Amino acid sequence: MAGPLFEHRDRSFWLLQIGGWAGYALVNYIGSLMHEMRDIYTVVLLLGAYAGFLLTIPLRYLYQRIWELHPVLLMLVVITASYVCASIWAVIDNATYWEIYKFGFRPDSPFFYFKNNLAKFYIVLSWSGLYFGIKYYQMLQGERQKALMASSRAHQAQLKMLRYQLNPHFLFNSLNAISTLIMVKENDVANKMVNKLSHFLRFSLDNDPIKKITLQKEIDALMLYLDIEKVRFDERLDIRVSITDEAKLALVPSLLLQPLIENAIKYAIAKVEDVGILKLQAYVEQRRLVILMCDNGPDAPDKPQALLNNTGVGLQNTQERLQALYGKQFSFNLKPNQPQGLCVEIILPYETLENP
Known part of the structure; x- marks a missing residue:
């Protein structure tokens, strides 16, 4: 099933994008069950996953445009883009906590914001790594299919060519x-x-x-x-x-x-x-x-x-x-x-x- 799924790039992206962020929300929800959390926390988790879902979509189109860059420059762009995306996501996440999850909790320590931003950065960077990994896998599959087709066509051409020559x-x-x-x-x-x-x-x-x-x-x-x-x-x-x-x-x-x-x-x-x-x-x-x-x-x-x-x-x-x-x-x-x-x-x- 993996082969046909990854062959259709647009379809596979959206299936993995939706499934991945739904899984992210589910894992966080299961983790919250270990602690005493208010029911509104489920809404917070869904909004956080939805924000991550929306913010990572532009990364796909950015990465498509920079695909041919030198590996070092490509890595710098990916890290920078992931950090910017994570920062925006952290701001949205914090605002969601303050406005919806009224728990008397407004941390004054800058370390909390840094830690939250860093956690989001790791998540977005992992998303970027998965994107490039799947993209390379699709390319390898495409090259493999072309090689198989070329081999078949070439052998047919060889037989016909020899007969023709x-x-x-x-x-x-x-x-x-x-x-x-x-x-x-x-x-x-x-x-x-x-x-x-x-x-x-x-x-x-x-x-x-x-x-x-x-x-x-x-x-x-x-x-x-x-x-x-x-x-x-x-x-x-x-x-x-x-x-x-x-x-x-x-x-x-x-x-x-x-x-x-x-x-x-x-x-x-x-x-x-x-x-x-x-x-x-x-x-x-x-x-x-x-x-x-x-x-x-x-x-x-x-x-x-x-x-x-x-x-x-x-x-x-x-x-x-x-x-x-x-x-x-x-x-x-x-x-x-x-x-x-x-x-x-x-x-x-x-x-x-x-x-x-």
């Missing part, structure tokens, strides 16, 4: 191109193509799609695939790559770009009568990695985003895989290219080996 048409075209090179005595070129094909297939088989690699390694593997395709298309395929040095260090899911490139070659470049152009750009902007891949295919739809509804390993599978790996921290958009063609834009959190 080992597509008989792709292998047939590659081997046919190699055979043609051998027939025309271009043995050196044929040998290089065999090596590139071997390295590309080895990369495809060896890399776990769950793990991330640098964008530089991803581009290197992609160029092996594109070099094979360039032999097929000869001068009809123009590849333009522009990757900043900072972007090369970024971590991305392995085999991220290959299905997108293969889609572009199959559905766009192959239909271009003149020269098919593939542009691949990557740069870092505001701690986000931006990857832009464009083609000049003639049959791009007016509303490219509708292509995501198609089934298969290409666009939709890539989007689902990113969704599993990054949750809401990514963007995957399809846009029309100018003067013709399609652009795929991927925006990811900028992660490196030093700062994963």
Whole structure:
């Protein structure tokens, strides 16, 4: 039951908030039964618990805003906010005692007020500790669920990707191109193509799609695939790559770009009568990695985003895989290219080996 309860953050907060302060009032009431107290003391306890309930609600929204602060600064803010909240609560509590609980008791000693304030401070600080503890637990549960979903999606993507990469048409075209090179005595070129094909297939088989690699390694593997395709298309395929040095260090899911490139070659470049152009750009902007891949295919739809509804390993599978790996921290958009063609834009959190 704990899992589903903590998964719904708003609902769990209010249930715990109400239950916690009701429990606080109950514990204090049971403690009062050990002493001879007037019946009006029950009202005092309820009002005190209600004041604590109301005063701690703003702390939740404050803590949500300061969540990303440095731990030391975060701790200082939490302690300060807890003390201010406790002080206000102590003032309200004292006023309640004086006005409702008429027992001939108005302490003149400042130590009483300090002790009461300190007790309230410990209670509010404990509330803050519980809030952060539950919040971290929810985050860990969320990361665990994303990891499980990513693992499932990645294994599905791996099976589909291998089938897609080992597509008989792709292998047939590659081997046919190699055979043609051998027939025309271009043995050196044929040998290089065999090596590139071997390295590309080895990369495809060896890399776990769950793990991330640098964008530089991803581009290197992609160029092996594109070099094979360039032999097929000869001068009809123009590849333009522009990757900043900072972007090369970024971590991305392995085999991220290959299905997108293969889609572009199959559905766009192959239909271009003149020269098919593939542009691949990557740069870092505001701690986000931006990857832009464009083609000049003639049959791009007016509303490219509708292509995501198609089934298969290409666009939709890539989007689902990113969704599993990054949750809401990514963007995957399809846009029309100018003067013709399609652009795929991927925006990811900028992660490196030093700062994963």
